[in-house]
Amino acid sequence: MRKRIISFLMVTMLMMVWLTGCGKSEKSGTDITADVTTIETAKTTEDAGAAESGDIKKVRVVTASSYAPFCYLNEDGELDGYDVDICKAIDEIADDMEFTYEWCDWASMLPGLDAGRYDVCAYELGKNADRESMYHFGKLPYSNSAGSAIITTSEHEDWTSFEAIAAAGNAHIGCIVGSNYTQYTEEYLEEHPGAFEIDYYDTEIDAVLEDVVNGRIDATINDGTVALEKAKVNGTDQYLKVTGYVTDPVPVWFIYPQSDYGEEISALIDGYVQKLYDNGTLAEIAIKWLGSDYVISTLADTEYFD
Amino acid sequence: MRGLDWDFMLENLLTIAKGISYTMEIAVVSIIFGGVLGLVTALARMYRTPVLSQISSVYIAIIRGTPLMVQILVVYYGIPRFLQWVNAEYGTNMDINSIPAIYFMYFCFSLYIGSYLSELLRGCIASVDSGQLEACYSIGMTTAQGMTRVVLPQALVSALPNFGNNFIGLIKDASLAFTVSIPEILGQAKILAGRTSKFLEAYLDAAIIYFIICFISQQILRILEKKSRRHER
Numbered sequence: 001m002r003k004r005i006i007s008f009l010m011v012t013m014l015m016m017v018w019l020t021g022c023g024k025s026e027k028s029g030t031d032i033t034a035d036v037t038t039i040e041t042a043k044t045t046e047d048a049g050a051a052e053s054g055d056i057k058k059v060r061v062v063t064a065s066s067y068a069p070f071c072y073l074n075e076d077g078e079l080d081g082y083d084v085d086i087c088k089a090i091d092e093i094a095d096d097m098e099f100t101y102e103w104c105d106w107a108s109m110l111p112g113l114d115a116g117r118y119d120v121c122a123y124e125l126g127k128n129a130d131r132e133s134m135y136h137f138g139k140l141p142y143s144n145s146a147g148s149a150i151i152t153t154s155e156h157e158d159w160t161s162f163e164a165i166a167a168a169g170n171a172h173i174g175c176i177v178g179s180n181y182t183q184y185t186e187e188y189l190e191e192h193p194g195a196f197e198i199d200y201y202d203t204e205i206d207a208v209l210e211d212v213v214n215g216r217i218d219a220t221i222n223d224g225t226v227a228l229e230k231a232k233v234n235g236t237d238q239y240l241k242v243t244g245y246v247t248d249p250v251p252v253w254f255i256y257p258q259s260d261y262g263e264e265i266s267a268l269i270d271g272y273v274q275k276l277y278d279n280g281t282l283a284e285i286a287i288k289w290l291g292s293d294y295v296i297s298t299l300a301d302t303e304y305f306d
Numbered sequence: 307m308r309g310l311d312w313d314f315m316l317e318n319l320l321t322i323a324k325g326i327s328y329t330m331e332i333a334v335v336s337i338i339f340g341g342v343l344g345l346v347t348a349l350a351r352m353y354r355t356p357v358l359s360q361i362s363s364v365y366i367a368i369i370r371g372t373p374l375m376v377q378i379l380v381v382y383y384g385i386p387r388f389l390q391w392v393n394a395e396y397g398t399n400m401d402i403n404s405i406p407a408i409y410f411m412y413f414c415f416s417l418y419i420g421s422y423l424s425e426l427l428r429g430c431i432a433s434v435d436s437g438q439l440e441a442c443y444s445i446g447m448t449t450a451q452g453m454t455r456v457v458l459p460q461a462l463v464s465a466l467p468n469f470g471n472n473f474i475g476l477i478k479d480a481s482l483a484f485t486v487s488i489p490e491i492l493g494q495a496k497i498l499a500g501r502t503s504k505f506l507e508a509y510l511d512a513a514i515i516y517f518i519i520c521f522i523s524q525q526i527l528r529i530l531e532k533k534s535r536r537h538e539r
Contacts, residue, residue: 107496111505130503174487178500186501200497202484207383211487214386216407 057097057265061087062118065103066204068229069289070124079103082289083122086142089281090272097268106178107202110135113257119265121255124223126180136258138266140273140304141251142282144295148181149224149242152212159219160244162188166195174208174217176201181221184247206230213239221246225290249298277305315507318498322511325491326519328408332483332490333476336415341469343416344423349453352428362424369421374414375482381414382407382486411483419476426468430461463534470527474520481516491515 063071063083074080079101091099104112112118113135124145127137150159158164162185165171175182175198182198189195199217201208208220209227213236220227224242231237254269256262276282283293299305347362349355369377389400434457442452484493495512499505 107499107505110503130501134503176500177496178503182500199487200484200489200493201487202493202496210383215401 055096057268058119059091059097059099059265059269060117060119061099061101062109062112062121063101063103063123064106064109066206067124067226068233070223070226071103071122073103082143082285083124085285085289086276086282087122089276089285090269093275094268094272097265110255113255116257116259119256119261120269124252125255126250127253128180128183131255134258136256136262136266137253138256138270138273140270140277141253141299141302142273143252143286144249144298144302145180145223145252146225146295147245147247147249148184148221149227150219150221150244150246151209151224151227151240151242152219153215153239154241156219157241157243162192162195162246164244165219166192168196168218171196171218172199172216173197174199174201174211174220176203176205176208176222179222180250181223185221188246206234209234209236209240219243249295251299251302251304252295274305310510311504311507314502314504315511318508319511319514321498322491322494322508323515325489325494326515328483328488328490328493329477329480330519331408332411332415332480332488333473335412336419336476337469337473339412339416340419340423343420344427347420347424348427348431351424352431365417366421366424369418370425374418374479375485377418378411378414378482378485382410385410407486407488408483410486411480411488415476415480415483418479419472422472423469426465426472427461430465430468431457433464434460466527466531466534470524470531473527474523477520477523478516 061084063079063081065071065073065079067081069081071079071081071083084101087099087101091097102118106123109118109121109123110131113121122142124143125131126145131137150161150165152159156165156168159168165173173185173196175185177200182200185198189198201211205220205222205227208217208222209231211217212220224245227240228237228242231240254266256266273282277296277299283296286293286296347358347365350358350362353359386402389402392398393400438456438460439449439452442456443449447455480490481492483490484496487493489497492512495508498511499508502508
């Protein structure tokens with residue numbers, strides 16, 4: 001018996017040594033590959049530089065895969081949508097940049113910037129103090145979000161503001177974690193405790209809308225255009241209505257990591273955004289995806305554009 | 307490289323701890339109902355009870371063959387859709403939306419863990435020497451009496467360590483419940499992270515809390531195990 005225990009212990013120890021050893025070699029392995037990639041990128045940029053003069057900046061754009069019409073995977077499985085088209089328009093006029101597109105879950109999007117996996121995030125995001133302290137923003141927004149709409153069923157057509165919802169008493173508002181809309185809702189609730197209840201969701205907006213239709217929650221705050229687009233696809237648009245807006249249009253920004261490279265590409269991209277705004281391309285893209293250039297024309301009222 | 311915001315982590319440990327009640331409710335309720343379900347299906351399969359044993363086999367195959375995440379989404383969004391259809395088809399008026407989401411989770415997690423416990427219990431019951439049940443028959447006990455008085459007590463003792471493992475697993479699996487807006491531990495962390503963008507801090511807080519409750523649960527289970535094996539000393 002004792003022999004067995006000893007041999008068992010020895011095997012366990014061997015396994016542990018082996019496992020930790022593996023972990024180490026694996027780590028150094030990735031380190032090496034990381035080095036190789038940097039060398040390779042450096043090389044390609046060098047080559048390109050030699051060929052065309054000035055180096056090509058590789059920009060890895062990250063966005064989400066199911067936020068139509070802003071960003072979604074089209075029938076060919078490629079990223080498409082309003083935000084993606086704006087990036088593509090920038091890529092087209094920028095001789096010194098080359099964009100690649102990736103998508104991931106919202107939960108790992110900004111951490112992906114931290115980790116250096118992506119260079120810029122284009123996901124209809126607004127500014128707030130926390131984000132500003134942790135990420136780099138350019139000087140120009142690339143769009144305006146139409147403002148947070150209240151989306152609810154025809155039962156609550158008089159819910160045109162947070163006040164109206166509060167007056168109904170004990171309403172449940174569905175909010176997606178991390179979105180600007182959630183932030184406005186939380187801010188209102190903080191000022192008016194008990195006005196309504198927030199039910200948090202970690203899903204895409206479809207599931208929240210499904211729950212509004214099902215009556216599990218009474219309303220949600222989100223982008224009205226997106227919501228109605230989704231509802232149309234899901235066949236629930238007959239039940240859902242945008243009854244009011246709770247905020248004015250809010251500028252939408254590219255978000256970069258706080259690094260030299262992030263600052264460098266943001267300065268370049270700002271220049272191209274200005275160009276696209278001036279020549280009307282941004283407005284065209286807005287009309288193509290959103291049906292009107294409201295989100296671009298309202299930028300003229302902001303401090304950022306003339 | 308930004309450092310960690312330790313003050314933030316400390317301040318918000320309690321915010322995230324608010325989710326413990328949901329997590330533990332799901333784990334405890336599910337292990338109880340799942341245990342009963344597992345026992346019934348295990349016995350049905352061992353004794354080849356007609357109909358019930360076939361249903362049990364299909365149930366176990368389905369649950370073990372699909373991810374828990376998918377089961378949660380199907381149960382939570384599928385059942386209302388199904389009832390809508392039933393209502394439209396048969397003119398009934400069932401409304402399931404007044405049932406809080408957590409009950410769907412009890413249902414879902416019980417089904418899930420039940421299938422695993424069923425396999426576990428089947429093995430443990432089979433491991434009790436068949437001579438013991440024969441001995442029960444020889445002194446005039448019925449199968450049910452032999453089972454409840456002799457076989458099951460032994461089988462359950464040998465199943466206890468694995469029961470514990472499954473319970474600890476459930477605590478962690480309960481983190482999937484936030485998909486359907488149950489604000490459990492990881493859910494609280496995600497809400498906080500979404501609000502403040504301090505993702506890593508929030509997730510580390512959640513990890514600490516999970517570790518603490520799992521550690522405590524392990525100790526409790528160890529004591530239970532020791533007690534249940536007293537007669538073997």
